[in-house]
Amino acid sequence: MSLLSLLIFLPLPGAILILLLPQSRQVAYKYIALLVSLLQLILSGFLYAWFNPASAGISKQGLYQFVEQLPWIRLDLGSLGKLEIDYMVGIDGLSLPFLFLTALVMTVAVIASWNMNKSLKGYFSLLLLLNIAVMGVFSALDFFLFYVFYELMLLPLYFLIGIWGGVRREYAAIKFFLYTLFGSVFMLLVIIGLYFSVTNPATGAHSFNMLYMMDAGNFAPGALFSPGTAQSIFGIPARLLGFIVLFVAFAIKVPIVPLHTWLPDAHVEAPTPVSIILAGILLKVGGYGILRVCFSIFPDAALQSAWWLGLIGVISILYGAMNALAQKDLKRLIAYSSISHMGFVLLGMASMTTEGIGGAMYQMISHGFLSTMLFFLVGVLYDRVHDRYIYNFRGLANVMPGYTVYTAIAFFASLGLPGFSAFIAEAFSLIGAFRSESVNGLLPRWMAMAGSLGILLSAAYFLWTLQRMFFGQTRLKGGDEWVKQLTPISPRETIVLVPMLVFALLLGLMPGLVFEKINASLLAIVDLVTK
């Protein structure tokens, strides 16, 4: 068993143990979950350190690291040939940072669940199941395996929102579920189409191997998704349609405007730890999928659609920010700000430049830390007074000075203050978008200029919120009752906030920590897409 498989399946024994332990020992559940997450965190840290930055991955199997390939399903289908499904995992620069991010966010989520008291057995085992699925998605290189993990994420999340959520949890859960399922059902069709178009050059059998799908030579001539094929479905070239379907599936996760309306509801209804996981990791699955699957397997269609992707990115940035400005619920505001920030990811990717895609990757990582911190901070407030309505708070700085400092830092980091990771991310997404017209002529410069307005708007909504909730004379809806309940940040909360803050700061000052590891992959993917 390779280290990578160990990382993926580490939560499995934990989950089984939790299921086996009797309810009377339920105090142990969170410790088991924490232990598993910490082990994963250490392991992913080692993977990060041992990762060889020179080896790019992307389309070349030999350049992936920590690869493990085992035959999983082999069926002779007679005239349809042999069915070959492998358990194949491996990582390159695109997936490496997300493994670490996942481990970290999962740890934070477990700590944030510390005071949870409703059916703990189910909760923590679902959390660990989700952990396996996410780790698996980021490492799978076989498309079938990828799809299995991808769908596996859905199940625990549905229950986590639907059982442990807020008042309208069932509505939010089913909305989330159906939205995501809508995308992935069609994805399955494309996967099957790809399967029948691609052959394993060694055995001649059809293959689900994603890396084979990235090489034009492995497509059977005349097959549905062969590069250069004239095949079309409903009058749309087959490859373009395949790209669009996969893109929509992942874009729902990102999410893009107008496929985003599940997100505010899911966030508002989900309990704090699940919000953290949703914003911290699950949105990144979308961005990762676009790079790993859409861009790499359909580079021609990606180039063709770049303009539209950029436009969608710009619209998401501006529309998300505009909505955030109008929100009166703090958690909803942050949910919309996530949409806006993820728009930069799309804009950066669409530029197809190393700066742009690098900025997009960086934005995903940075948003992973910052959104975790933001949702956690909302949770801190909500835990104490069970209210998030912005106008019910005023002058919190006098009541909770420590909390105010953390929130102010998180807000400023999120609005892209230099010195924090989001600045590098947004600046380079935009620089990439600007450069695109000179380098490859894909995105017009006005898109970058329009996108940069998002930075202005993010300052507006974050600072306005600071002013409304934290500054001024103290006036709380709950009066003195609330003042008593609004206790200072506890050590447990500090333990979560400080590392996040340190990471955001570290990545803002030393972007090399990430870029050193992903540069080779960035160059390779840009090369693959733009040839």
Added chain:
Amino acid sequence: MEQLQHHNFSILAALLAAGMPLLSFCWSALRGKQQKSGYTAIMAIAISMICSIYLFSRYWNKEELNEQVTWFRIGDHSFMAGILLNNLSVLMLVLISSIALLVHIYSTAYMKGDPGIHRYWMYLSLFCAAMLGLVMADNLLLMYMCWELVGFASYLLIGFWFTKESAVQANKKAFIINRIGDLGFLTGIALIYAQFGTLDIKPLFSNEPLWSVSEVVSGNWLGAGHQIPAVWLTVAGLAFFVGAIAKSAQFPLHTWLPDAMEGPTSVSSLIHAATMVAAGVFLLARVFPLFNETVLTIMAIIGSFTALMAATIALTQHDLKKILAFSTISQLGFMISAVGIGIPGIAMFHLVTHAIFKCLLFLAAGVVIHEMQHANQKSQPGSDPQDIRQMGGLKRYMPITTTVAIVGAMALSGLPLTSGYLSKDALLISAFEWADLRFGPTIIIPISLLISSVLTSFYIARLIIKVFFGKQRIYPGNPEKLDIREAFPAMLIPMIILGLAALFPFFSANPLVFEHSWLLEGFDRPETLERMNLYHTMVPAAVNLLGISVIYIAWRWYAENTYPLKTSGFLYRFSYFQWYIDRLQTDYLVRPVMLFSAACASFDRKVLDGFINVVKNAGLWLARLAAWVDQYIVDGLVNGIAGLAFWLGNVLRRSQNGRVQYYMLSMFIIVLMVWLFNFIVHA
């Protein structure tokens, strides 16, 4: 070897200069509330100043120092971080660190006893670190980072008294308006990077660049290996200019600066008068080779317009700090128009002299406000300590403050023997020379600058006279009860130092000819302007004659109380309400954005989510339809068949009742039917 040692020593000094305040910031941040005394911050900035002076002595008018390390790489592009020490940066280093030191010392007395003092020192150190970093940064990305950090520090300090609603409104406004400028700066950076693949200042903008950053051949802007339409050169220039007008509070982005006066006066003096607001001018000087004729012209127009506009506003304000704020905006307008005219060296000269005398004026204002607050608490609580209508006759209580304030005011209005005389004359004369070469309407620019300069003399004279001279307005009949005293030594000494520095010997041995100033010799004078002797005598004469006459008028009006004008006229109100620009921005910019955002939110809820709900409802409806079909049609059919069989069975069962008559009857009916059938068929 010795050379190398000097070199390393200089780098160390430069790192210390920006690093010490940064360390002080980190230390205060970690110590939190325990860090009440400002000694750490003062020590740090003092070390910065010593290092800066050392660097100045080594690099002023000598070979420049550029040292960089690789910061990070994206793809195959390296981004460097480093320091660039040339005339521009070492001059700013000395200016910033010494003014900052003086303001730090002043603050020990001014901020004494404030419950949030630990935050004050922390923010101040952060500001100094970022500002010193800004002037030393050798590439645009690093510079941009420091640029935003000074804005951040300014945000924190404007909102220092965060329970005051007006203060937190003001700091939000300042940050957001500065963000507009940041977008411009970032756009400029992105364009430069897209064009040349590097952001290092030295290769881009030094005298012998690898390429000329603004080279245009047949309508195309030449880059590294490619070219794009020349209009983008203008866009890039304008982008940097937008950055500068936000930070340097130029029309139409100047509205944040008057509001920023909500911060402590010492902060206004350091950040919002002497250093940070000048960063815009500094930026323009740094990237000067980029600007083409169009951008320069726009710059000159905006700068001179702002200078005039702000000067007219300053004429009628009642708030002591607001007058000085508008004066700062106006003076920054002078500098911006100087850059636009193509004389960044003179802009820098005016920046330095202005920093000194405006800092001085603010510190003096701080003393006055401090004492007025004190006096008001006893006599008329709740009244505004910054309202100059409440002041008057203060000179007998604070003679030294009065004296240094007068020196500052003289420098501001450009009277002889002061530093302001040198720099303002340099600026005006060059503006006239510039317009002379161009004919036509360009002459408006120097003339409007001249008018602004005369207005400056008037408003500052009004301020000085209303505050320090004339009749005393608190306890007019009973001066003994008035508890107003001269400032503490910790406040006086910095002011006296600044007062001395605002005089001519500090800048030039010859008090009347600006060209002999050592500072100007550090910058190239553009060859395009030729010396026209006429202007060199006419302009100073005109400025001083007009200036002294308006000062005399101000004396008559305000000291001798013969003010003849109505305060209800349109022009007065136009000036008093600051040309209504703030109100226009709120009504026609902020409000529409807020409305639009509300519209977006309702669109999101009603249309997008509404659509999803329609889909959901359609799905549910379809499902119900299917259920109905299933229940009543599909299942109904099956049940119907079963029912039919059951019914038939029931019917047929009746026939088997065992009575012969029935059997006979049935047989008879069947025979009858067969017969009837045959009859009908064969008929």
